[in-house]
Amino acid sequence: MKTRLFLIDSFKATLALFYYLIEFILNKNCKKTWLIGERPSEAKDNGFHFYKYVREEHPNDDIYYIIEKHSKHLSRVDTYGKVIFYNSFKHYYYFFKSELIILPFERSTFPRLNLIWYYYRLGLLRKKTVFLQHGITKELQKHYAYGNRFKFDLFVCAAQKECDFVISNMNYTVDNAKALGFPRFDNLSFGSTSNDIFFMPTWRQWMKDYTEDEFLNSTYCQEINNLLKNEIFIKFIEDRGIYLKLYLHDIFQKYSKLISSPSKNVIICSSSNYDVQELMKNSHVMITDYSSVAFDFAYMNKLVFYYQFDKADYYARHFQKGYFDCDQHGFGPVLENSAELVDSIIHYYNNEPYLKYINRVKEFYGEKTDRNNSLRVYKAVKELF
Template structure:
């Protein structure tokens, strides 16, 4: 660990000094860096990068991504890939005028030195976000992010972040999520997406990375959780299985990134159920192709609602979620949600079946939920990337 820190500090220091030399001789101007998670290119960052490369190819915009990323070709095909944590990534982080990302901290390497000395990075910081902010999350407040632009995807979200997260005037802007530009063109498949979010109080990828416990201990703790029990029972619910069989639907079960390591623990031999992992399935494509969504508190519900498609919220642990995961924010599922709220497995399955039109053999959305969607997303066009670009450009 000590040797790695010494190497990191040495690389950091050399890149910092070289950046001064390059600036002095005018060798680098107006570099933008965009990132998501190191090995991913599927979220707001990717769609913003793609927009810039296609519309403004002369803008020096680079996408920082891991060399072993499954979708690396998506970036290399667009050009100007920047390998995550490479020396060039370190150097360009000091030279960049804009550091942009869907996850915070934005743009910079995953490095001890950059986290220790963030003030040495002078570029304007842009937070594209990953999902709609609906709860009070301390790590997204201004004192935690210090970003110069916080991009919101909906009007109520903008109002909430602007009022309670401590950002200076004009930092928070409602420009729409870049990935929403890509939600207007899709082909439906006969599939239902089951995609719950994670829980901070459950073993997760973050726990594993921090070495809190070894993997076998994490597995045992997860297997003993109410979360595992509820979704295991749901996957075996006979009424649900009969519905899938009778109507020839697939149920795609996709765990949150933080819990993906536990996918194999959920056992099923049913041909109508697919256990999906993030290396083989793209979240946005699943959202676009699926007719119906089962989720809990996940922000993927907002993407699904944006497409005006039916869903149900399965909230069997509401009290514990708001006590131990995130504090409740402005979003009330009963009065603002885009689908029915079920706290029992039987109510969940009933809500799903009741949303199916047996004459047309497809799911349909209730008019009340459609109206809520239109009230929530007042910007509904294909100009989200353009608005974001303009906001970034004029920082």
């Protein structure tokens, strides 16, 4: 099966390259294009929001969104008119033709054929590349360092402290790493009437291939269950009419069915039925462990509770700790067990303001908590040419 797919993809790529070269020879001034996308099936992150901005505000720009033909998100991008189906002949053709690829994820916009990826990394398919990211860089991620897998022409950061870290530790310069803000921030809302709690722990590299039994027996699963089955917590949320909505990281979504609670006020959310940004916008507080989604939540001036039950393991086995220390810089209290977490949440709902954490939001973002993030990114992209 793999051999068959490889041959089909190779044929499409060869034919697309031939057509592109003919067009280039006959018309060297042919209009260049930009390609943007996310995971092949998705349109919900920085890629989608930047694409939406460009199509609405600069409709003459030749930008195309790459997405699977049968994606449930297709209607989101179809509205804006310029869509290419992932791994189609047209995808390969426009990939060769494009002058710019915009990536929220490492291989966003790339066709399936691995040879294309390797040729790009070897510099044989040199294009201008913009990295939008899908989460703030707060830990050292060497695979994104300049000259490793990529040489991004523009590395989009959400805040100056993040940008300084990228420049100091990942070999970028002030010319190609810039604090512009994330396009998806433009869609956040300031103020919510909901009292609900959004709970989103991140994934663990060492657990991504766990069997269901291994997951059930992990500290990760047990600590989540300790909260969801805590009798004091359940009584509190049920008495107050508060709903806790748990959304596992996309990589861990396959384990969602293994987690449960005796309370009807605890909802286990699946990626097929819930959107992370909508969950954040419609929640009063957030619980996470180390997820960078906390930065989005804090952008709306909302409190984050950090439930860090495996801190030593996480920084030893997942990512190396970077510039952001949750104890010193976090947007809410750091707790190491479910009893402390429950106590802290109840105190907050009983009108303990935690103002110092809201001040930390201002310290981190400065004056850039607005809805002009896509505009700043667009201007920086145009400056590349």
